[in-house]
Amino acid sequence: MTDILRTEGLGRVLPGPVPTTLVAEVTLAFQPASFSVITGPSGSGKSSLLYLLGLLDIPTQGDVFVGGAATSRLDDAARTRMRLAVFGFVFQFHFLLPEFSVLDNVMLPMRQLGALTRAQMRARGMALLDSLGMADQAHKKPDALSGGQRQRTAVARALANDPRVVLADEPTGSLDTRNAAAVFDVLARLATDGRTVIAVTHDEGLAAMAQRRIHLVDGRVVRDAAVAR
Numbered sequence: 001m002t003d004i005l006r007t008e009g010l011g012r013v014l015p016g017p018v019p020t021t022l023v024a025e026v027t028l029a030f031q032p033a034s035f036s037v038i039t040g041p042s043g044s045g046k047s048s049l050l051y052l053l054g055l056l057d058i059p060t061q062g063d064v065f066v067g068g069a070a071t072s073r074l075d076d077a078a079r080t081r082m083r084l085a086v087f088g089f090v091f092q093f094h095f096l097l098p099e100f101s102v103l104d105n106v107m108l109p110m111r112q113l114g115a116l117t118r119a120q121m122r123a124r125g126m127a128l129l130d131s132l133g134m135a136d137q138a139h140k141k142p143d144a145l146s147g148g149q150r151q152r153t154a155v156a157r158a159l160a161n162d163p164r165v166v167l168a169d170e171p172t173g174s175l176d177t178r179n180a181a182a183v184f185d186v187l188a189r190l191a192t193d194g195r196t197v198i199a200v201t202h203d204e205g206l207a208a209m210a211q212r213r214i215h216l217v218d219g220r221v222v223r224d225a226a227v228a229r
């Protein structure tokens with residue numbers, strides 16, 4: 001079976017008088033229905049690696065393969081299209097648009113992809129919010145929600161285009177312990193449903209909820225192992 005997401009000798013060096021290595025020699029493969037965490041000290045390249053995996057950044061070495069296809073030479077339009085179709089993103093800060101309702105925020109990536117009618121987008125948005133226990137919040141503005149509810153809205157938005165891969169960068173960094181565990185529960189459930197889920201965290205307790213842990217130091221993978229149960 002072709003890995004949904006794979007890297008080969010992936011690297012990202014920032015040019016300059018003194019070039020900075022953000023990510024180096026990362027070769028990894030990710031299967032469907034898997035939940036991996038990326039851990040490592042602050043500044044170890046976790047976010048940089050996640051951005052490369054999600055085609056938000058372009059490598060200077062190696063490549064990211066999506067469904068077997070190399071991506072570094074895609075033009076911007078093709079890369080954006082692949083990103084919208086394959087990946088969903090959740091960040092530490094929810095980046096919900098304050099002037100839009102919860103439902104409209106969730107529908108935004110669907111509008112960008114442009115594959116559904118407005119009625120289909122609304123129905124799918126409501127179904128996603130319902131699956132996250134958020135149906136009764138759909139018509140509120142993000143400001144009226146709790147932190148945990150906002151992050152669940154961000155997860156619903158990440159799932160808008162039914163992505164095969166969900167990437168989360170410290171999605172619980174601004175949440176209390178209970179809400180953080182709830183968001184990780186949701187991520188684990190997404191993997192059970194067949195998606196490939198990759199989350200950056202620095203929380204040991206949350207890392208233990210994943211199946212696999214990839215540990216970075218100075219932009220390199222120093223450990224990649226199944227999480228002990």
Ligand SMILES: Nc1ncnc2c1ncn2[C@@H]1O[C@H](COP(=O)(O)OP(=O)(O)O)[C@@H](O)[C@H]1O
Pocket residue numbers: 014020021022040041042043044045046047048049
């Ligand atoms: N655009 C940039 N310009 C300069 N340095 C950067 C840039 N992006 C990241 N870095 C540096 O690269 C290293 C890795 O950053 P990052 O991937 O954000 O680490 P992490 O998410 O593990 O904290 C850090 O030392 C950071 O300061």
Ligand SMILES: [Mg+2]
Pocket residue numbers: 046047048
């Ligand atoms: Mg980071």
